[in-house]
Amino acid sequence: MEPSFYEQVYEVVRLIPQGRVTSYGAIAKALGAGRSSRLVGYAMNLAHDLQPPVPAHRVVNHKGLLTGKFHFRGSDLMQELLEQEGITVENDQVQNFKTVFWDPAIEI
């Protein structure tokens, strides 16, 4: 069984340490997908019922904006989860984004 592209995305997302975030494009690039950042976002859409749960709240777009927050059960759930991990979120934007940014390509 070869893991699908999506499964690889989920695996990378699960590798994100607590208190850190990454971007869709960074994950895509780490997987060698290049510019298929959209696939990563689309994968998250299917990650809702995956097990173990995928910490999609730690994945934001390259601007640090919580673009996917609306897809969570509650639009505020994503921000609360991030703040709970020590990440400051204001106006749907991750503060100190560059500081909390975690590059999967470096870990992998």
Add this chain to the structure above:
DNA sequence: GGCGTGACGCAAT
């Protein structure tokens, strides 16, 4: 088997 979709990213204007 072919078309549309999509939680992004980037270039061009």
Add this chain to the structure above:
DNA sequence: AATTGCGCCACGC
């Protein structure tokens, strides 16, 4: 400098 539009590629129907 900001905004708009287009491209990319795997999955679902």
